[in-house]
Amino acid sequence: MTTKSVRKLSRRKFIEALTAYCFIAPDFLGLLIFVIIPIIYAIIISFYHWDLISEKVFIGFGNYSRMFSDENWWNSLGRTLKLTIIYVPTLFCTSLFLAVLIDSVKSRLNSFIKTAILMPFAITSVIASTLWMFLYNEKRGFINAFLNLFGIPDQPFLGSQDQALFSIILVLLWINLGYNMLLFLSAIKEVPASYFEAAMIDGANRWQTFRYIMFPLIKPTSIFILITTTIASFQVMDLIMVMTKGGPFKATEVGVLYIFDKSFNLLDLGYGSTLSICLFVILFIFSFFQSKAVSEE
Amino acid sequence: MKRNYLTVAFLVLVAIILLFPIYILFMTSFKSANELFTATLWPHFPTLDNIRAALSSKFLVSIRTSLVVSITVTVVAMLLHAMCGYALARFDFPFKDTLFRIIISTLLIPSMTILVPLFMIAKFLGITNSYAGLILPALFNAYGIFLFRQFYLGFPRELEEAAEVEGCSKARIFFTIALPLSKPIIIPLTIAFFLGNWNNYLWPLVVNKKESLYTVQVYLANMVSGYSTPWNKVIASSMLAAIPVFILFLIAQRYLQEGIKTTGFK
Numbered sequence: 001m002t003t004k005s006v007r008k009l010s011r012r013k014f015i016e017a018l019t020a021y022c023f024i025a026p027d028f029l030g031l032l033i034f035v036i037i038p039i040i041y042a043i044i045i046s047f048y049h050w051d052l053i054s055e056k057v058f059i060g061f062g063n064y065s066r067m068f069s070d071e072n073w074w075n076s077l078g079r080t081l082k083l084t085i086i087y088v089p090t091l092f093c094t095s096l097f098l099a100v101l102i103d104s105v106k107s108r109l110n111s112f113i114k115t116a117i118l119m120p121f122a123i124t125s126v127i128a129s130t131l132w133m134f135l136y137n138e139k140r141g142f143i144n145a146f147l148n149l150f151g152i153p154d155q156p157f158l159g160s161q162d163q164a165l166f167s168i169i170l171v172l173l174w175i176n177l178g179y180n181m182l183l184f185l186s187a188i189k190e191v192p193a194s195y196f197e198a199a200m201i202d203g204a205n206r207w208q209t210f211r212y213i214m215f216p217l218i219k220p221t222s223i224f225i226l227i228t229t230t231i232a233s234f235q236v237m238d239l240i241m242v243m244t245k246g247g248p249f250k251a252t253e254v255g256v257l258y259i260f261d262k263s264f265n266l267l268d269l270g271y272g273s274t275l276s277i278c279l280f281v282i283l284f285i286f287s288f289f290q291s292k293a294v295s296e297e
Numbered sequence: 298m299k300r301n302y303l304t305v306a307f308l309v310l311v312a313i314i315l316l317f318p319i320y321i322l323f324m325t326s327f328k329s330a331n332e333l334f335t336a337t338l339w340p341h342f343p344t345l346d347n348i349r350a351a352l353s354s355k356f357l358v359s360i361r362t363s364l365v366v367s368i369t370v371t372v373v374a375m376l377l378h379a380m381c382g383y384a385l386a387r388f389d390f391p392f393k394d395t396l397f398r399i400i401i402s403t404l405l406i407p408s409m410t411i412l413v414p415l416f417m418i419a420k421f422l423g424i425t426n427s428y429a430g431l432i433l434p435a436l437f438n439a440y441g442i443f444l445f446r447q448f449y450l451g452f453p454r455e456l457e458e459a460a461e462v463e464g465c466s467k468a469r470i471f472f473t474i475a476l477p478l479s480k481p482i483i484i485p486l487t488i489a490f491f492l493g494n495w496n497n498y499l500w501p502l503v504v505n506k507k508e509s510l511y512t513v514q515v516y517l518a519n520m521v522s523g524y525s526t527p528w529n530k531v532i533a534s535s536m537l538a539a540i541p542v543f544i545l546f547l548i549a550q551r552y553l554q555e556g557i558k559t560t561g562f563k
Binding site (some may be wrong): 015017019020021022023024026027028030031033034035036037039041042045098101102104105106107109112113115116117118119120122123124125126127129132133134135137139141142145146174177178234235238241242245256259260263264269272273276279280283284 | 304518
């Protein structure tokens, strides 16, 4: 190669790199200012006592030791865990069950069914909240009117310490069922029909074809759904903020709500940051193990 | 065959149960104040009073704010993410992998963890209580960048190579060839971004205290947060606020379902 063509080549390379940086710069700077700097800032203020009124005071691991002995924090995380343990498997099973059923029938009603089940997904969480608050209304709501038909007395739902969290989980299921059902359905459709036919010829029944052929083949989708819904369930915020604000008597005060309350209502910013870093670490460990499970596939 | 009918019947029942709350939302909007809390399945004395009450100027302003924010974020984000994703997929430059890894790692950060610092930064930049405060932090989303990159990695190279032989610059190739051919990814992402931003509640609640810039979600949530809730107005407002999204949803349903397939993403 002559020096001239090398120079020409390197000039082209230089222009390409320059174009690339120009293309990436806006997004990268945005992420830097609005995500990366904030997370560093969160880590820093988690070592300070800061209430916006007096000066920031460096207290080392003070907030962290306070966190470990803060019963209310661990109780709120316990509620998050309860929500996750009930919500994630229920959503997983019902959406998979519906997807398998829809896949198994051929009917002109199929597209109506799919649209109808996906419809609640188009409703925003605040509108879902106002609507279900109306439906759950203790004295005059639709759900109690329906239960009364069967002789069941009025239930307090959101007003009861025992029922509030379940009532919220039901709304979460209502919103997200269709979307996860569609994810499963598109995974099922990817499985070649010949696999099922071969199994049928070999005399496998419906359950066996599902258990030994379909389920293993849609495993990547199953894991994807488990990860995303678990992470989302740790961060359920809007519904609870609008419907119960963590009440009654803290029955629905999940982890994120406790953090929000500490940070924005009590302005205990340093401690709020410590708690939010703890949440980050929990989710990080969780997604680390999950992604390991995925990559082992 | 019989089993087929039974399954379809069961599925239709499930569909009706899931649609029922939405039916209640629309139907109740037309009930008179006296009838509101009687569990009748249709309004016996249909009235437009609730809708008239709901269409207050505050409500309309909040709808406008939500539209401005959602549309601006969606359009600008599409362009920025397409550019960024394209550069990461097609260009060769130093620190490419590092940059990509940094961008992807931001996905792990929960929004709650950066809420306070984000508010501090908004304050520092002087964009609280403004459109800029509602829009700017919502623009940057690593998932969008990642999906564009994936799309361009699977994009046939031939067209771009032909243009390059003709002497087209890389930037021009992107704007005149790659971007116009990116509809399969732009359409589902546009819907997802619009819905996501229309739905957004927490950040608009935190960053803006000015009533004239309440988004519709904040406006609705405020209506039910007091001690006595004007239910007829709440239900009618919720119904009206749901309409634009339902229309978008029904028009774009096909794309949304395809989008779920290609992106696995809301």
